[in-house]
Amino acid sequence: MSNGEITADNLGDKIFDASKSEFGAKFGLVKKYLKTESEKLAITLRMIIEGRATGEVTEEEAKILLNMQKLAAKSVLTAAEGMSLLAVEAAINAALAVVKDFVNSKVGFPLL
Amino acid sequence: MEKRTMNLMIPTKLALMLLFLALAGCTTVRLVSDYDEVTDKSLTEIQKKTDDFMENLSKHHGTSATSLDSNKEFYEEIERDLRILSFRVGAVPNNKQTIELVENLKVGILGDPSNPTGTSLKELHQLQKNRDNGIPETTLRIAQRIINQLFTAALSLEIAKKRGEDK
Secondary structure, three states: OOOOOOOOOOHHHHHHHHHHHHHHHHHHHHHHHHHHHHHHHHHHHHHHHHHHHHOOOOHHHHHHHHHHHHHHHHHHHHHHHHHHHHHHHHHHHHHHHHHHHHHHHHHOOOOO | OHHHHHHHHHHHHHHHHHHHHHHHHOOOOOOOOOOOHHHHHHHHHHHHHHHHHHHHHHHOOOOHHHOOHHHHHHHHHHHHHHHHHHHHHHOOOOOHHHHHHHHHHHHHHOOOOOOOOOOOHHHHHHOHHHOOOOOOHHHHHHHHHHHHHHHHHHHHHHHHOOOOOOO
């Protein structure tokens, strides 16, 4: 029996490995996105504070900009939520592919 | 007692296995909508239009060309574009996050009637001191960064939906 062969005994491990690998790759992109965008949020917040301190940004403007900034933070998290769901989806599909291959090889024809 | 638990576990395991096999019968599971080219293109077009508008406000600050009255048309056009995009994303199944991201764009550019403080570029423009000569440079640059980040969020998710097959 080769190491790559899927058997009833190692099926659980194979499913786990396939899901983990897919999820890890996709979730890495989510983390990268979150890091870049969080840095942008921090810079913008600093610009609002500095603009207010120098008087270039009025109090009324600062209030609106802060509300806009909250909205941007919300959008970053919403996008990350969607990307995380895509990572979960990829993991589920990788696991299903393992089961499909196992079942089809056992029955000898493409049942699934 | 132990025997009864065992008896319950066997059908549960069997049911889970059958469920998994049934799921495997489906080609793939979709938790998020498919990539939509129309959404991608519309977001890119609206982003470009908005960015060009802000660049123009910056270039001509202090002149009547940047007054609120002179630019009413832009806000009306963006409102229409975003309304059309909202309909589009709302019609796509499993699209909750993109619907929310488009709504945030609307609130960030045009405002939210339920928030009297203001949440948008338009409301910065509507402030008494900015109505005639436009939004001052520093405030405008900050608003531009925020609005671009709103667009980036929506576009990043749409592109991620390509799922590797046609990236």
